[in-house]
Amino acid sequence: MEQWAYHPWFGIILTLGIWVIARWLRHRAGTPLLDPVMLTVAAIIGTLLLAEIPFEAYNRGGQVLSFLLGPSVVALAVPFYRRLEKIKRNLVPIFLSVAAGSIMGIVSAVGLALLLGGTPEIAASLSPKSVTTPIAIGISQKVGGLPPISAAAVIFTGILGGMLGPELIRVIGIRSQFAIGLAMGTGAHGIGTARALREGELEGAMSGVGMMLNGLITAIILPYILPLFL
Amino acid sequence: MVKRETVYSFALLLAFLGVGNAISLGLDLHVPGNVIGMILLTVCLLTKILDIKRVEPAADMLLSEIGLFFVPPGVAVMLYFDLIAQQWLPLLASILGSLLAVLWVTALAARFFEKKEAKEG
Numbered sequence: 001m002e003q004w005a006y007h008p009w010f011g012i013i014l015t016l017g018i019w020v021i022a023r024w025l026r027h028r029a030g031t032p033l034l035d036p037v038m039l040t041v042a043a044i045i046g047t048l049l050l051a052e053i054p055f056e057a058y059n060r061g062g063q064v065l066s067f068l069l070g071p072s073v074v075a076l077a078v079p080f081y082r083r084l085e086k087i088k089r090n091l092v093p094i095f096l097s098v099a100a101g102s103i104m105g106i107v108s109a110v111g112l113a114l115l116l117g118g119t120p121e122i123a124a125s126l127s128p129k130s131v132t133t134p135i136a137i138g139i140s141q142k143v144g145g146l147p148p149i150s151a152a153a154v155i156f157t158g159i160l161g162g163m164l165g166p167e168l169i170r171v172i173g174i175r176s177q178f179a180i181g182l183a184m185g186t187g188a189h190g191i192g193t194a195r196a197l198r199e200g201e202l203e204g205a206m207s208g209v210g211m212m213l214n215g216l217i218t219a220i221i222l223p224y225i226l227p228l229f230l
Numbered sequence: 231m232v233k234r235e236t237v238y239s240f241a242l243l244l245a246f247l248g249v250g251n252a253i254s255l256g257l258d259l260h261v262p263g264n265v266i267g268m269i270l271l272t273v274c275l276l277t278k279i280l281d282i283k284r285v286e287p288a289a290d291m292l293l294s295e296i297g298l299f300f301v302p303p304g305v306a307v308m309l310y311f312d313l314i315a316q317q318w319l320p321l322l323a324s325i326l327g328s329l330l331a332v333l334w335v336t337a338l339a340a341r342f343f344e345k346k347e348a349k350e351g
Binding site (some may be wrong): 100 | 240243245247250251259260261262263264265267268269271272275276282285286288289290292293296297298299300301302303304305306307308309310313314317319320321323324325326327328329330331332333334335336337338339340341343344345346347
């Protein structure tokens with residue numbers, strides 16, 4: 001294998017380059033469903049496979065970038081605080097609705113996976129799949145899952161939810177903007193929130209709240225729910 | 231040129247991350263250290279111990295590109311193609327079924343509280 005691929009700059013430059021192109025593509029396409037993370041991941045995997053470069057070589061630079069995931073999750077406190085200020089009055093009903101969704105998300109993801117012959121490792125990887133990716137990766141590590149599988153499941157969930165979420169909710173006769181927004185953020189995190197914003201301002205704001213609260217609640221309760229299944 | 235405020239606020243975020251990790255490891259909690267750091271920072275902001283302006287510069291900068299930082303863990307999925315091929319059914323069913331369950335349960339709960347409030351209000 002060529003030595004240069006093992007230099008940290010290889011992974012960093014490849015990722016940054018493709019990331020810039022993916023963001024530009026999504027901007028041009030104007031749809032939240034063309035997720036730039038998914039595009040970038042797919043393009044990098046394709047490049048590595050074609051050039052026969054092992055993941056370990058890429059990850060010398062990759063881990064420099066993913067180090068910033070830690071402070072970024074801490075930084076989520078800033079938008080969370082800004083939103084908390086706005087929803088103070090309705091905090092209890094909002095919290096309870098999202099908590100119901102969080103518990104349902106964990107139980108249904110783990111239960112379905114195990115029921116259909118999934119290994120405990122796969123079930124653990126799927127358990128944080130409704131949560132925003134940076135938080136899901138941390139949870140997955142802690143509960144014995146495979147963070148890359150969790151990341152893939154989370155992004156796939158977000159794209160599906162972003163595509164069909166509001167329609168799936170209206171099927172059961174719910175029209176409330178408040179309910180649709182909260183459910184979109186709880187079920188389909190950031191990608192769902194991008195879609196919710198297109199439905200309306202209230203939907204978008206509630207979706208952001210649902211995403212943040214679900215991340216928080218799931219991180220705290222999941223380690224106690226998961227052992228009941230495994 | 232990177233502004234001094236940005237460097238300070240980045241250092242603050244790292245400090246919260248460090249404390250969060252120390253708590254997570256020290257108390258052997260299963261909650262990730264970065265989430266504990268986030269909770270601590272939220273509490274400090276809510277109680278006005280820390281002014282939001284102190285953390286905003288680096289926070290906004292990091293969050294505008296947060297997707298970039300989970301590209302490498304996403305690329306690592308290439309190590310598990312065989313596993314995914316073996317486990318495609320539980321993976322797919324869990325993702326689809328659980329998405330529907332979360333959307334419906336959350337929306338139904340939210341509508342329940344909304345109606346209750348409308349009645350009382």
